[in-house]
Each structure stands twice: as C-alpha cells, then as structure tokens.
Amino acid sequence: MSTAELTLTEDGIPLKEKLAKTTALQRRRALLLTLPLVIFLVVSFVFPIGQMLFSSVHNDKVSAVVPTFAEAIIQWDGEGLPSEQIFEIFVKDLAAAKKVREIGRTVGNMATRINYEMPGSRSLFTSTARKAKKIEAPYKENLIKVNKKWANPTIWLTMQRAARDITPAFYVAALDLKYDENGDIVRADELYQIYLNNFIKTLGVSALITLICVVLAYPVAYLLSVLPLRQANLLMIMVLLPFWTSLLVRTTAWIAILQTEGVINDMLVFMGFISDDGRIQMIYNQTGTIIAMVHILLPFMILPLYSVMKTIPPTYMRAALSMGAKPLYAYRKVYLPQTLPGLAAGTLLVFILAIGYYITPALVGGEDGLLISNLIAYHIQKSLNWSLGAALGTLLLAVVLILYWLYNKLIGIDKLRFG
Amino acid sequence: MSAESPLVRFENIQKSYDGEILVVKDFNLDVAKGEFVTMLGPSGSGKTTCLMMLAGFEPATNGEIYLKGKPINKVPPYKRGIGMVFQNYALFPHMTVAENLSFPLEVRGISRSERETRVKRALDMVQLGEFGGRRPMQLSGGQQQRVAVARSLVFDPDLVLMDEPLGALDKNLREQMQYEIKHLHEQLGLTVVYVTHDQTEALTMSNRIAVFDDGIVQQCAAPAALYENPENAFVANFIGENNRIMGTVKNIDGEHVSVTADSGDNIVAHKVNIENVGDRTTLSLRPERVFVSPEEGSVDNVFSAKVEELIYHGDHIRTRFKVCGHDDFIVKVPNSAKHSALQENNTVNIGWKVEDCLALDA
C-alpha cells in the first residue's frame, strides 16, 4: 500500500524525501544562525545552573582530604565510638593531609566543612592535625588524650555524614533544619532560623512591590496609550529614564532623598509636620527597599501594560458606552479584561525580578530589608559556604519555577504579552 | 412625540477641535422616524464627526442636537439609547458572540431568560443562530459584521448609527451586506444614520443622502434627485460618474444657457447654479446620456469627436473621446450591433440633450 499511496516526484523519488533534501540546506543554515546563541546559553546559563545544582548537593572536602578514612568511616555502624582501626586510619590520614598545601585539599578545608554542621569543631581539626604526626598507638586513647572532644560520638557521626560526597546537608541547613547529636534531622533552634522566614518575607515583599507597581503603572500605561504621540513620547522618556541611569546612582539618589537627614525629612520638618526629633526612618529598612525597588521595577510593569493597551482601540469603550454601560462598568467589563495579558506579563516579570533582587536591598535594606538574594550573596562572598549559597539559590529557582507553573495553570503562558 | 417633530435634529451644529478650524461649519439635518439617512463625503469632510456628536462621543462646539425633541448635548452617551455599529465592528474579543449580544441587555438589568431569548432572536435575525458560543475572532469578516449589527439592534434602540460598517469587507460581501442591512431597516422599521464615503453604497441603501464637503452639507436629497439634479459641481462630481467641460457663460435664456467652452465650441446647457453672463461654469454630463451618431434633430448639441480608446465592459463599451478640447470624455456606448463599428482613431459625431447637460458653478 505504501508504494501505491506515496506521492512521487517526476523523477520517481518520494515527494517527502525530495522535499527534505531541498530544504535541508535551509534548515542547516537556520541552525547555524542560532548556534552562537545556543553556545552562549549553554556556557552562560545551562552550565552555571547545572554547576549550582551540583554544588548544592556535592561537597568532597572530607573524602578529598582524608580519603582512606572517608572510605572506612562510611562502613562504621554508628554505635558508640569507631574502632581502633578507624582511629588509626584517621590519625595517619590527618598527618598525611597536614603536609598537603594543594587548594581545596587541606585540613583547613575539611575542618571548615565539618564546622558547618558542628560549630566550634574547626580548631579541633587544625590543632589536632599539627600534632597528628606524633600520635602513636593506641590511637583511640592517644587521640582522646590530645583533645577529649574526640571522645564525643557526635563528631564521628558528623564526619561519617560528611564523608559522603553527595549530601543533603546544605538543604537541611537552608531549610532551617539541623542534625541533632544522633544524626536525626530536626528543626534548628529558633535563634538560628533565618532562611525560611526570609523566603517568606522575600515572597511577601515581592508581592507587595508587584502590587504597588500595578497600582502605579496601570494609570500611567493607560495615559501613555491614549495621549497624542508627542506627549506620549515625552512621558515614555520619563518612564524609561530610570533605565538610562546606573542602578547605583538611582539607589544613591534614594538614599539622599529618604535618609533621616534627607530631603523629604527636611521638608517635613520645615513644614512643621514632624518635629526635628521625630524624623521618619524611611531608608535602611524594609520601607526603603520597597520604595527603591518599586521605582526600579516600575518600567517593567508599565511597558507590557502599555504595549497591550496600545492595541486596544478606543472604539471598544465607545461601543460599550453606546450600549448603555456606565463608564466604570464598561471599563471593568470591557477594557480591564483586555489588558489582562499585559497585566499578567508585568506582574510575572516584576515579581520574579523582585524575588531575586540583590543590589538595592543590599544598599538601602538596612537590617530588616534584606531579601533572600542578599543571604545568598553573603554565603557566596563572605562566609564562602558556596554549597549553602547554591542550595539557597536552587530553592529560590524552585520557588520561581513553581510560581511559573502555577501561573501557567491559572492564566496560561500563551496569554503572556510582553510587547 | 408629535408627528412633525423629527427623531433627530441637528441645529446649527459647529465643531472645532483646535479652536482655529471648523471641521463642521453649520450643520442642519432632520431625520424622521424610520428613515435611512446617509452622510456621504470624502474623508475629512466632517461626516464622522457629526455621527460622533450624535452618539455623544464628541461634544458639539456650538448648536444643539435633539433626540425625540429633547436636547441631548448634555446627555452622556450611555444614556442616549442609540445603537451603534463601528467601522471595525468593535466586538469584544474576550467575550463570546452571545456574551457580546447580551452585554447591552445586562447593562439594562434584563433577566437572564429574557436575555437569552432576545440574543437568540437577534442572532437568528442575522442567520448566525449557531454561532453564539464562538469568539468573534473565530468568525469571518462578514459574520463579525452581522454580529455587530445584531448587537446594535438587540436592545431595540430608537436609532442606529453605522460608521462605515462595511469598509473592511471585500466587494461581493459588501454588496450582500448592503442588501441585508437595507432589508433589516425595512422589516424592523429602523431609523438609521449611516456614514460612508462610498457613493454606490449610499445610493443603494438610503432614503436620503447628505453629501458633505469641507464641513458643509452640499446637498441633502433622495438618491435619484442627487444623481439627476445635483445642485452644484461637487455633488455632480461626487455622485456617479460625469464628464466635465469648463467654459464661460455667454448668454442666459430662462432655463437655458449658452456656454463657450474653453476649446471655443458653443454648448447649450441647463441652468443650475450660475448667476451672470461671463461667469465661469462647469458643464456636467453623465456618460450614459451621450449619444453616438445621434439622429439629426434628436439632440441639441452635436460635436465631432475622435475615438481615443475603447474598453470592453460586456454590457457596454466604455469609450474615451476627444471632444471640445477634452481627451477624457467618457461615453457608455450600449453593446449593440449599431455601435460595434466604432474603431479607435475614427471620428464620429456625438451629441446630448440640453436637459442632460448641467451648467454648474466652476
């Protein structure tokens, strides 16, 4: 049947085959054109994200420093203290590691890794390593003689966990959990819980920023879409102005305006609304973060709204009015629904940008205006706990993806209109 | 409402957008109940502005508009109860066809069941009974147009305004829709004020046509009167095809004028709006009123003309002559045996009657 129904070209080759041949060059050329972008995306996006996902679960600082011990301790049953044999391997490995000065394979690296899970244990490793060469059999007894902390089973349980290269430990920390002395995962002490609350705060602040942006951007976008071209262009320039100045300059300007000795407070004092002692704290706190971020993100809300509103001809409103609908009703039933794609795009854009915003809260956030990205930056830049930073980053990515998924479920990604 | 009082009255309406130029200069028009009145004119002539003032989307700068005898300048559009069909239909894209039709009924607080019957009736009226559940974008242009018409009628308005409603349709569909709208008008006894720049459309559909130019109504009359008896050169030119010969009035004799064409030929014409001997005049002649090789004595003006071009149109042959100094003189020659002998570059006699040659302003 196939031969009978296959359409053939004049020279007897099946039409499909011939078509594929003639278009092959075109397709190859199209592919070639996108190749630079594909390579760029792989190098600048896919690869780093893969790296991040990997380093959030992978940390080989124990197995790289004391490899023999790492293999041995994984076999341990976790009861009481490990055997004399494991102690011997540990002491010898530690003595060997002390000589190593290779990056990422020093005793210090391992000590830092264990210290993440068992705070205060860092110096135990570094000080013991200095003496490891001189420790002799019986190893268990002598090691404990060097420092009695070695008699604590928890340190060995922690090392056992850390000896595995693939570990959930950083997600445990990122979710405000911890391992207790028996190695079970429990909630961290309330005094040390920062990440979950900050995630919630970040979501809340981002939602508030998005809401303020909607309220402020909607009328502006509407005005833009109905003004005559000349005025609309002028207004558009004013909307885009923030894009043309450096983020730092803008943020610094906000500091000058909002600080307690700043322009707004001076004016309020001058006009007698507040006393000189009653100056309002508007920056270095959450208020400052919200004000500055709304300013920075506003164009991302206005532009999609504007691009959608511009395509809505005024005749729709006129039609609704002519049918007897009062202006407000006509607006709600006819105009508003048609701007939803732009509203949705702007909302998604602003919310996702806000959730990952870093520099503005860092500059004007003070102590309570810091968002989750600032904590990630802290771990990447200051504490150097890159794995924890990566785990937090992955969680942030997951939150964004979940939101995106929810959005697709509720509104539909095909409804999105950015311009 | 008294029998004399028209449904719509424009009284000395003037409109300016910028305070310098009047786009509508002095507009007066009465529309009687049940009438189909078309405002016809080139773009920028002020016709759409007048419609928008009637709908309430533009305020009149001066003058007053009356609806059912009441001044409505201060009545907002949503209280005027006027149905409207827009150029690009303005069907709400986020609603189904039925929801679109239901909208004006909802606004009026009509019950759901009543709404459903009326929407169905309106859709049936435009032969779109099964399309209620579709979105406007899923319909063809003609179907969208019908929905728009149905929507403007569903709430039984006193008056329906149509702003170039057929402009976006192709020729065949446009003609078909013209008849449909005309039939609806007749069946339902609608009062329609219609705006178009298409004179054929205006002639086909209207009871009366107001011809706009430059913010002024040039002539307002029934289609036949406009065609047969245009009151000035603009109307003659704008409505239907005509040949124009420029000349100077030599002599006025009652209804007849002798005109010396710029070529020097002497033409006798029917006086319309010229005043004095020596005035410049435009002579207007419909192409179908010119006879080729007329019988001796049957027409008043006979000239020798050279055939420049023959264009075959089936039922007639469109012939371009050179005559009286013009080489774009068009004559529609009936496709009959008598005239099949016309050849390009031949010279023949053509002629016309006095009453078909109108002497209008220059």
Place this chain on the structure above:
Amino acid sequence: MKKIINKTLISSAVIATLAFSSAQADDITVVSWGGAYTKSQVEAYHKPWMAQTGNTVVSEDYSGGLAEIKAQVEAGNVTWDVVDVELSDAIRGCDEGILEVIDPSILPAADDGTAAADDFLPGSIHECAVANIIWSTLIAFDTTKYSTAPTTMADFFDLDKFPGKRGMRKSPKAMLEMALMGDGVPANEVYDVMSTEAGIARAFAKLDTIKDSVVWWEAGAQPPQLLADGEVSMTIVWNGRIFNAIASEGQPFGLIWDGQIYDLDLFVIPKGSKNLDAALDFVTFATGTQPLADQASWIPYGPTRQSSIAKIGTFHSDASINMVDHMPTTAAAMKNALQNDFEFWADNQDQLNERFNAWLTK
C-alpha cells in the same frame, strides 16, 4: 599633515606597548582597606619601595574577607599580589591552602641588629602572613552631645544616661565581646563566657537593650561619617579612621579606650601570585623597622616591631600630635583591653553570623 599624525600615532603606540610590557614585569597589586589606612601604606611602604626598586605598586581597595582571593586562586587567575587581611582570615586562608607560605627567615633584622623573630611582637609572624599593624575597635562619641563625657563600655549601652543613636558594625565579631564587656564582664574573661551558650545569650540580651537605637554600618569609612552627620551620637569605630577625622578634619569626637578590642592586620600573598618574588620583596620591605615606624606617622595603628615603636614620630601634618599617644598599645588604652580571639571566630563565626542575622531581622 596626515603623515605626521600617522607617525605620531604609531610611535606613541610603540611607546605605550613598551611601557606596558616593561611595567608588567615588575607591577605588583597591593590590596588594602582604602581610605586613610591605604593612604598611610602608600606613603610609608609603596613610595619608598618603588623608589628603591624601580617597580610599580598598583593600589586596590577591598572590604575584607577571603572571597576574592579564593575566587582568584581557584580560577587560577591571580591578579592580587599582596593583600592586607585580618588575623582570622590569614589563618583560615593559610589552612585552606589559598595563601603562599612566607619563610620567616627572609624577614630582615631590626635596625639595631635584633633578629626578626625577636623583634616582632609575639603572634605577629604566621605560616602565611606577616603582621604590620595593631589596630583597635573602640567607641567614639560626639563631644557636643554630652555635657559629661561617657568613659566606659557600659556607658555605650546606657541609653538613659547617654541618650542618642548608636553606630555598630553589622557583624557579630567584636560586637558580642563589647556587649559582654558592657554588661560587666572583664576583658580577660570575655572569651570564656562566650564559649558557653549562656554567654552568647547574655551578649545578645545586652544588644537587645539598645537594638532600637542602633544604626548598623558595614564599611570602615561609614562610622566617622555617621558621627559627623549627626546620624549617631556614639559609635563603634576603628581607631585609625576616627583619629583621622579628629586630627585632620578637627571633628569634636571623643574616644573611649575602655573595652577596646585590638587585632592584627597582616600581609598575605595569594597562592599563585604571578609576581611572587616582587611580592615577597615588598612584604619584607614594608615590614622593616623604618617603614612600619613611618606608617605610624600617618595613622595611629601600632607597628608590630619593637624596634619601630621607638622611632614613631609626630603626625605628618601636625607636629604637635605625638602619634605614640594615640596608639591602641599605650598603657592607658590597654587597661581593660581585649585581643580578638581568631580561633574562637574561626570555630564559631558561621553559626554566630546566622544567629546574628536572625536576631537582626527579628
């Protein structure tokens, strides 16, 4: 004309290339904390060393921490040659293998012939680092705000007796120790108390008492500015920075040495420095007797060599200021002073940072 321009362009390009390549060979990048501190180092270390060797020092600023060094070393692209770091970072960086080992035998003997090992203060030579200064974290206050000057660490935490905003560093390091000293713990017992959970809780509880009045700062240049702007009336500050504001700018600031926490700053060389020899030469030169003494005439950070202390002169721009009197190492300043315990912080800073951040946002 064109030719001349071309020639000029080419020759200047050649010169630039030559200059660049020759400079590259002996260019070292020295990184420090900026402001008045870097200024003192440029005057006392960089300039004489450049004059002596003909090499060039490029000075860069940073705000502390090992992050950049770690990033450079791990990427195998080390552009920093010498970095001025805190003790805890020097130890940790050395432990993690991202710093070059510095052989102490290359350090020159003192002017008077004392061997380097004996000349340097105890604890200032490490496996990977050589200390150059002793600096201090202490309290400064605006003298115009108080009729009776505050004198103790306890006064800093007493908002009733000394009202006004307080400036503190946004870091648990030194702040917790000061809170305990403010709560009456003598300097020599602070770390014993802090090594218990109850001690940490006590420190945070003390911080709680002033939390609402605290303005947190991050960079060393901020606190003198906060004081000068009137944003705070008392602040924790680094002694060199505040001295500069008092001596150079004549600001009315007073100091409280009670409860000061002193620490070392050290020179380290990131592992894989491309100019290791030049970097080592710079470090040995800069930590020599005379440069250390010279540096102290620009900023009151104590030199780490005994032989330098005797050579400390007057403030570079005001001969009436005897720099020795402003050092954190004077007998008066040391009465109730605490040395920062790097090992405590290496063990606990991750955990205490988390707790501190959680506490801040509570």
